[in-house]
Amino acid sequence: MIAVHGWMINIGVMARKTVNKGDTGLVARTAINDNFTELYSLSEIPQYFVMTDGTTQWRIGVRNGKCIRDRTLTATGFDGVEDDDWENIIEES
Numbered sequence: 001m002i003a004v005h006g007w008m009i010n011i012g013v014m015a016r017k018t019v020n021k022g023d024t025g026l027v028a029r030t031a032i033n034d035n036f037t038e039l040y041s042l043s044e045i046p047q048y049f050v051m052t053d054g055t056t057q058w059r060i061g062v063r064n065g066k067c068i069r070d071r072t073l074t075a076t077g078f079d080g081v082e083d084d085d086w087e088n089i090i091e092e093s
Contacts, residue, residue, distance in 0.1 A: 056071055056072055057072040058070070058072075059078065066091050067090075068088060068090065069089045071087060073087055
């Protein structure tokens with residue numbers, strides 16, 4: 001669970017029900033998509049959402065028409081150079 005602008009959001013909650021012949025992964029992916037939509041709608045800067053686990057910063061957002069997930073590698077973080085200070089984890093159309 002993370003706090004964003006005073007809202008508490010569950011991230012990565014395990015699915016407790018099954019659909020489609022026991023596909024809990026489908027339920028979990030749907031929950032993640034719902035969480036992303038909720039987080040994105042709360043953003044003051046709609047391109048990215050930045051979160052931290054206390055050590056690493058993570059961001060989700062839209063870049064060049066694609067949904068992306070990035071993480072920092074150094075203290076310079078997202079202010080630095082891609083693949084040196086931060087890296088792209090997922091990029092989906």
